[in-house]
Amino acid sequence: MPGDSNSLINRLGVRDYILVIAEKPRAAQKIAEALYPYKRFRINGVPIYVARWGGSVYVIAPAAGHLFTLDTEDEGYPTFNFKWVPRYIVDRDARFTKKFLDALKLLAKHAQGFVNACDYDIEGSLIGFMIIKYFGDIRKAKRAKFSSLTPQEVRKAFSNLNELDLNMVEAGYCRHILDWLWGINISRMLMDFYERVFMKRIVLSAGRVQSPTLAHAVDIILSRRWHVPVPYATIDIFIDLDGNLVKLDYVGEPLTSLSDVKNYIEKIKRAPYAVVESIKKEYKIVESPHPFNLPDLQSEAYRIYKISPYTTQHIAEDLYLEALISYPRTNSQKLPSTLNNQEVLEALAKNPKYSELVKKLFTETKGFFKPNNGPADDPAHPAIYPTGEAPRTRLKPLHEKIYDLIVRRYLATFAKPLRLLELKVTLNVHGLQYSLSGVKILDPGWLKYYPFYSVSENTNLVDYDIREGMKLQIKNYKVRTKYTKPEPPPSRISLLKWMESVNIGTEATRAEIIEVLFRRGYLKSRSRSVDVTDLGLLIVFLLKKFAEDLLSVELTRRFEEKLKLIIYGKARCNDIIEEAKKVLVIYINNALRESHRLSEEVFKVIQPQNQDIGVSHKKCKVCGRVTESGDLCIFHKVAYENIVKSYERWKAFGYSWSTYLQKLVKLRSTGQYVREVAEMLLKEKV
DNA sequence: GCAAGGTC
Structure with missing residues (x-):
């Protein structure tokens, strides 16, 4: 029996040991390797390592992220009754965490001491703490503190173990509870409202990250629905260059009235010349791309193949589990300095698809592989790179595409810069500016390896003898009337980038949270962009009325401030939670007080079908929605x-x-x- | 069933 205590002691070969808890299997392996493990085995498939370091025996075992979660038995709202339970009990998708929990429980039972060696952030502090608290003894616990899992850092941390970081734990604990209280209670309030009006119970949700994201999408979509196009005119001008008719690009302010257009055309007719104002010849160097982090990979997969960020993330995780690439949930744009790139490249060369490219790279770099690391960093993981391992079976088409992107990006980051010659000519036609530009690729550099940018070469101009002050004859012109366009619709990737830019959610959760908005029926796909449903509009409207805090990224900022205070020992979790409860009670009571006119509010947003909304309300003469004043909604x-x-x-x-x-x-x-x-x-x- | 956060 692998889970039996006696057989455990036999397999460990020691009685006195300290249990080291890592956040995940890969981290456990790295920590163990740094401490020279002399024994490794598995408990129900969970890898365990035994090492001796500084006079102690360490047994190193992994968690799998959070093994505990919050749960309640209450059904109504508001509910402030929560307890921590093992995740596998309440979440079907978390059944895989049971074997980790069981292994840690068994090892904790016999341990003399504990080290929390999870990632050094509030989540990692909480993950390790919960395991020690439930199965061990926090009085005998220490914290290993490292910002990366290099052997040097790990050894340093273990030679110098810290006291348990109870403030960090408390901050992590508080983050969980705040998100839970807000999320669960406001979600239940929404479901209750919906049921009262539509006599139907559906799953609705709101949260600190998902709701501001929805509100942002709604902002853009409403501004599009409210867009009035406005006319303006530009004039296309064609000149003769060595017998070729060339169109000049209009770069001036557009013409905004018919009379301006007429006057301008008159001037061209009288003197049909364009005067060369300036010529700028520039050698441009475009450095090779940075190694991929997850947001960059998602962004490129969408730009090039229109693969959604969520799908990209899942495919990358599959590739990781197949050992084809490194850990993908990373924000780092830096390859690890310890990575043997030559070895990886030689392995990649065995794939006929890349053998020629790798050969070229070896020649160009003379075997000296220096990546163009980017500024973004991640304490837990390096940038994404291929391991060189060959796929065991033929990859599915989308997997193949993502894998190919990762391999090519990896090759490209070592390659020489792209070198261009750019010629930009500015011309003046009766006071309005035009431009002509030409591009010549002098050296494609990294573009050979990562050919997903099109540089439209226009060498004609570069080779043409053009000088300042030259008068070029206008051969033809054409008035073009255009209309202003609304801002582009949101897409999954633009929402993801927005979340990144305002810093809500994390690498691992953003794409998933966007999918939640679709699953709830708040957003829907429309060809390649995103549209909002009436239900989505309703949710934003109700939140704005009854829980406005939840619509803004400010709530996240406020949480962050408070968590920081906890970390510095200047605030207590309980006080912050009590404060949150008070706000929630006010919000919910306020909403319940107004609930008798709820249907009236709802039908300001949703078009009534056959529902009775009362006779006293004025209806919009366009759509039948209830109006706030006047005869339009x-x-x-x-x-x-x-x-x-x-x-x-x-x-x-x-x-x-x-x-x-x-x-x-x-x-x-x-x-x-x-x-x-x-x-x-x-x-x-x- | 509801959040967001870890990770397989």
């Missing part, structure tokens, strides 16, 4: 105001009010609510 009211505001600009292009409205109905860039209002206004006239 909150959505169509803004659209109407925007239409009125933009009319001046259209008048300058000779449009009457009704031709303006007709054009708005026709144009593709017109926002949805704007089009609906324009249609209504046209109908009213008839």
